[in-house]
Amino acid sequence: MKTLAERAGSIRPSPTLAIDAKAKAMKASGIDVVGFGVGEPDFDTPEHIKEAGIKAIRDGHTKYMAVPGIDPLKDAIIAKLKRDNGLDYARNEIIVSCGAKHSLYNVAQALYGPGDEVLIPAPYWVSYPDQVMLNGATPVIVPTREEDRFAISAEQLERYITPRTKALILNSPSNPTGLAYDRGVFEAVAALAVKHDFYVVSDEIYEKLVYDGFQHISIASLGPEIKARTFVINGVSKSHAMTGWRMGYTAGPANVIKAMSDIQSQSTSNVCSITQMASIAALNGPEDFLKGMLAEFDKRRRYMVERLNKMPGVSCLMPVGAFYAFPNVSALYGKMYGKSAGGRKINSSADMAAYLLEDANVALVHGEAFGDDRFIRLSYATSMENIEKGLNRIEQALARLA
Numbered sequence: 001m002k003t004l005a006e007r008a009g010s011i012r013p014s015p016t017l018a019i020d021a022k023a024k025a026m027k028a029s030g031i032d033v034v035g036f037g038v039g040e041p042d043f044d045t046p047e048h049i050k051e052a053g054i055k056a057i058r059d060g061h062t063k064y065m066a067v068p069g070i071d072p073l074k075d076a077i078i079a080k081l082k083r084d085n086g087l088d089y090a091r092n093e094i095i096v097s098c099g100a101k102h103s104l105y106n107v108a109q110a111l112y113g114p115g116d117e118v119l120i121p122a123p124y125w126v127s128y129p130d131q132v133m134l135n136g137a138t139p140v141i142v143p144t145r146e147e148d149r150f151a152i153s154a155e156q157l158e159r160y161i162t163p164r165t166k167a168l169i170l171n172s173p174s175n176p177t178g179l180a181y182d183r184g185v186f187e188a189v190a191a192l193a194v195k196h197d198f199y200v201v202s203d204e205i206y207e208k209l210v211y212d213g214f215q216h217i218s219i220a221s222l223g224p225e226i227k228a229r230t231f232v233i234n235g236v237s238k239s240h241a242m243t244g245w246r247m248g249y250t251a252g253p254a255n256v257i258k259a260m261s262d263i264q265s266q267s268t269s270n271v272c273s274i275t276q277m278a279s280i281a282a283l284n285g286p287e288d289f290l291k292g293m294l295a296e297f298d299k300r301r302r303y304m305v306e307r308l309n310k311m312p313g314v315s316c317l318m319p320v321g322a323f324y325a326f327p328n329v330s331a332l333y334g335k336m337y338g339k340s341a342g343g344r345k346i347n348s349s350a351d352m353a354a355y356l357l358e359d360a361n362v363a364l365v366h367g368e369a370f371g372d373d374r375f376i377r378l379s380y381a382t383s384m385e386n387i388e389k390g391l392n393r394i395e396q397a398l399a400r401l402a
């Protein structure tokens with residue numbers, strides 16, 4: 001028998017989706033699992049967007065469309081980038097793809113190849129290194145420090161830059177840490193990108209989910225030189241509770257956008273026609289629903305982080321964006337559980353996640369999947385009732401460790 005291609009052999013399935021699947025399977029078998037694993041808003045898509053989707057079907061928008069997105073949607077994206085980010089783009093600098101994950105993948109296909117190095121600050125979103133490797137390039141992980149609120153420093157970043165550095169992937173606000181960059185760090189990083197001439201891939205999917213008055217800025221807005229090297233990635237999944245619709249977009253230099261469009265024309269073709277019509281309504285429509293969603297996330301964020309910090313051996317920074325808590329649980333490593341059953345030691349974030357799933361029936365993601373084994377990630381995109389119940393269970397399970 002012939003075997004898989006080398007890239008298929010080395011790819012890891014998305015660990016967050018895998019944990020979600022395991023929790024759902026436990027639930028289906030009758031176990032009362034509290035899910036903190038998911039990375040999607042628990043809110044419904046706003047009514048006016050759903051109606052636009054239904055109308056699209058009724059109006060017969062059910063055929064192939066332009067591969068990089070239809071003009072009215074590109075125009076809605078262009079208006080959004082101007083309104084929210086102060087950025088000017090033309091239609092040939094925009095491409096619509098099947099979710100921001102697909103946007104990132106198309107950038108990877110168009111830019112990265114064997115011999116290229118791509119800088120990825122850790123903790124990172126799970127798909128970044130694998131998308132780099134799928135295209136034969138090398139992910140170069142740049143560690144950050146909890147004491148610096150997980151922000152890379154330009155001095156440290158510069159040590160990882162080589163003549164092979166093709167791009168840097170930034171994610172602010174960040175999944176998993178919930179922390180975000182301020183202007184000062186971005187200015188220093190932008191200066192490095194210009195000086196050493198590499199691209200910046202800026203994943204801004206959590207732009208709208210920010211708290212405590214935090215002001216999101218796009219690194220592309222810091223000047224024409226950095227804008228010419230930046231790909232702004234965004235979408236409607238998180239901001240408009242539209243994860244299932246699959247719409248993301250990229251704004252960037254026209255020559256690369258053209259290459260991405262050519263690649264997309266040989267893989268997925270256009271994004272679903274109904275989704276494109278609904279996304280126009282999402283981007284051009286009112287954003288008042290966002291206020292309610294944010295107020296609810298904010299309440300859960302404070303509750304979850306305060307409770308985690310009260311648990312012995314657990315410490316958690318207060319996130320300013322997204323919907324995740326990322327506590328450090330490494331002080332508990334070395335402790336034992338299940339003494340009567342022979343006893344097992346918790347040595348890693350994977351051990352901790354497995355213990356909490358099996359013993360407390362709480363699903364969450366081990367930090368190792370995000371490039372830092374000292375942490376675990378809990379999503380608060382679930383009801384307050386679930387959060388209370390899940391945290392009670394975690395508290396009790398951790399207290400049983402000896």
Ligand SMILES: *Cc1c(COP(=O)(O)O)cnc(C)c1O
Nearest residue numbers: 099100101125175205235237248
């Ligand atoms: C959810 C997420 C995405 C992708 O979202 P899509 O549903 O593919 O639009 C991209 N980046 C990060 C960091 C995310 O958490």
